[in-house]
Amino acid sequence: MTASGPEIPVELQQWFSGRGWRVRSHQRDMFLAHRAGRHALLVADTGAGKTLAGFLPTLADFCPSAGDPPDGLHTLYISPLKALAHDVQRNLLGPAEEMGLPIRIETRSGDTPSDRRKRQMGRPPHILLTTPESLSLLLSYPDSFTMFSGLQRVIIDEVHAFATGKRGDLLALALARLQAIAPGMQRAALSATLADPDEFRAWLAPWGEIDTVALVEGEPGAPAQVEILLPGDERIPWGGHAATWAVPQLYDEIRRNRTTLVFTNTRFLAEHIFQKLWEANDDTLPIGIHHGSLSTEARRKVEGAMARGELRALVATASLDLGVDWGDVDLVVQMGAPKGSSRLLQRIGRANHRLDQSSRALLVPGNRFEFLEAMAARDAVDEGQRDGEPFRPGGLDVLAQHVMGCACAGPFEEAALLAEVQSCLPYAWVGASVWQRVLGFVESGGYSLNAYDRFKRITRSADGNWRLSHPELAARHRLNAGIIIDSDMLDVRFGNGRSLGRVEERFAASLRPGDTFAFAGMSLEVVRLQDMQVTVRAARKAAMIPSYGGQRLPLTTHLAERVQAMLVDRAGWSRFPDNVREWLEMQDWRSEMPAPGRLLVEAFPHGGREYTVYYTFAGWNANQSLGMLITKRMEQRGLLPGGFVASDYALAVWGLKPVKDPASLLSPEILTDEFIDWVQESHLLRRAFREVAVIGGLVERQHIGQRKTGRQVTFSTDLIFDVLRKYEPDHLLMQAAWADARSRMTDIGRLGDLLDRASGSLLHVRLERVSPLAVPVLVMIGRENLPQGAVDDALLLEAEALAEAAMNGEPLHDLDED
Incomplete structure (x- = not known):
C-alpha cells in the first residue's frame, strides 16, 4: 500500500513528510475505514502510532483543505487511565499547533476543576479526552443530549484493559446511549495486545453488527529484547516475591541507562522497591514513584518530570503501564512475576516506544516458580502469543447504575431504553423479565425494601415514562456513581x-x-x-509501608499451561540456571513432575503433621477456594485439618491424619451444594454484596458535604444483606453478588476445569519427606496474610532449612509453622 494518497489531506501529508515520517499502512487503513463509514479496531504493536491512527480522520476534518472546521464536540477519546489522557493531550497539541489546526483539546476526569467541568458542558472542546466513569457522569446531565448531538467519533484506547470487566460494561452502555443521541457516530478501538480480535470487534460493534467493524492490523515492529535478571551467583531464591536481592544490580542498570521504568504488581511493592533503591542511591540520582493512591499533584509532578526527561528512574504500578508515550525510556524492568504475556508486552512497550526500535526489558523473578513464569512469558512474547481475560455477561449492578444515570438526564421510555441496552454485547442477553427486575430495583430497592422511602429513586409518570422521584437524587447519584470500588x-x-x-x-x-x-x-x-x-x-526513617487490599493480578491460563509444559520438557532444562535445573532434576528423581492435563498430588509427613500439596496451576483465587472446600470435606471425614496455604501454582493443606484418597476430596459435585454453603458462610458473598450495593446505588458512600467511613458503609450493607438473604435471596443485587463471587473472587470457571481434570488424571504420590517442588509453597505458611515483600528475609532463611532436607534427602527438623 502506498505511503499516502489523495484521500488524506495535503496538510497531513506535509506534516508527516516534514518530520521524516511516512503514513503507515495501518494509519491509512484506519482513515479509509472512516471514509467508508465503518467502525474500526486497530491491533498494532506499541510504538506503531496507534493513537495518531485513531485521530487521523479527526485531524483531517479540521484541515483547511476540508472546508469550514466542525463546530462543537467532534471526537471523544476514552482512556482507562487519567495519566494516559493527559499524555495524549500533550502529544495531540503539538501536531495541531504545528499544522495550525483550529482544534480545542481538553481532558475531563475526577481531577478536573469544577469550573472547567461546568464550562465544558456549555461550550465543549472539539476533542474531549476522558475515562469511562467520567463519560457516564456526563451522560447523566440533561445537557448531554445537546453536548453529544453532533459527535462524530469515539476512540477507545487500550481497549483490552477494561472491555472484559465492569468498566467495559459501563462503557458499552455509554456507547449505546451515544449512538442513540448521535446515530452517525463512528467507533474506533486501539490495542497492542489482543488474543482474539474478533471478540473485541463484537464488543465494539452494535449488537449483531460485527461486520460493520473493520479489523486493521498494524505493520510489524522490531522484536522486543527481553532478558531475565539473575543473582550474581545465579542462585534463584526459593521463596519471596519482592526480589529485593536484585536492588544492587537494578541500581547499576539505572546508572547505565538514560531512563528506566520499574514496574511492580502492587502499590506496597512500589513503595518497598523505591525505598530500597533510594537506600542504594549513592549518586543521588533523581528517582520517582507513581501509583494510584498518590495525590493528583504528586502524580502530575512525576508525569511532567518524566515527559521533560528529568528522571533517571521511575517506580510505578499499573497506573502507568498503558500507552504513556515517553520516548526517552530505554529500559523497562518488571519486578516479580509478569502474570500474563499481554500484560508483559504492554509494559515492555513503554521502552523506546518506537516501532522500528526494539524495546528492552529486564524480568526480575522473586523465586524459582516466578523464574519459570518469567521464562514462559518471555517465550510467549517472542512467539507473538497473547492472552487476556474472557468476556462474561454484563453486571446487573452496572446496569442499575446506568438506568439511574439515564433518569438523571431526563425522563425515559422503558422500551426505548431497553432497546439501547440490548444493542451492546454485555447486555444483549437482557430480556423483558430481567429488565422489569432492574427497573423495579431502581424504582424501590426491590420487594423486601420497597417500604423504605430512601430506596425510592424513580417513578412512573402519567405518560408512562420513568423519571426521578426527586430532583436532588441527581446530585446524589453523581456524587456516588462509579465502578472502581477501592477499600475505604x-x-x-x-x-x-x-x-x-x-x-x-x-x-x-x-x-x-x-x-x-x-x-x-x-x-x-x-x-x-x-x-x-x-x-x-x-521523619528521618520509617519502619512500615502501607499495604492495600486490592485484587491480585491473576496468573493467566495461557501462562500457567506454558509453565507446566516447561516442567516436563526435560531437554529444555539445560537453558535454566544450575540451581533451578538441579531443583527440577531432584524433583523428577524424588517424585513426579506436574504435566499439562494432569493433576499431581503429593503427600508427606512433616513436623508431626500430614501435608498434601496439589499442583493445580489454577491461580491464587481458585486455589484459595479449593483450600476452603477441601478443608471442609476433611473436617466432615475426620481427617482433622489444620489449615492451608495457596499460591498461583499450588495448594498445600495440612492436618493430623493423612489424606489417602485425594480424588474423593476433589469430586466435581463439591461445586454444587458444598460450594454454595461455603460461600454463604464465608465473608466472600458479603464482600461482593458491599461492592454491588455501592455500584448499584443502594448504599451511598458520600452525601453532599459528608463522607461515610468504611465501617459505616459495611454496617449499612451488612444490615441490608441479612434482610435480603432471609426474605429475598433472589434479589437483583444478591444475583449480582453471586456472579461476582463465582467469577472474580473464587474463579469458579478455572476451579471447575481443575476438578474435571482431577476426575480423570490425578496422580497421587506418597513421599517420606517434603519434595523439592513443595518447598516454595510450604515456606508461605504463616506468612500469607502479610504484605508481599515484608517478610522476604524470613522466608528465605526458612526456605533454606526446608530445601536442604528436600534436596539432600536428609531428615527434616521441625520448623515454626504457627
Missing part, C-alpha cells in the same frame, strides 16, 4: 494542608501519633488522626 481510604496530608495521597482505613486504624511509615517516597511521622485524615510530618 483516608487522606494523608502535611500540617500545611498539602496532600500526599491516600492510605486504606484499616492501615490507618493501626497507626498512633508518633508512628512512622513510608509513603509517596518519603518517611513520615503521624501527628494525629482526625476527620478521615492522617496528618503527618517528615
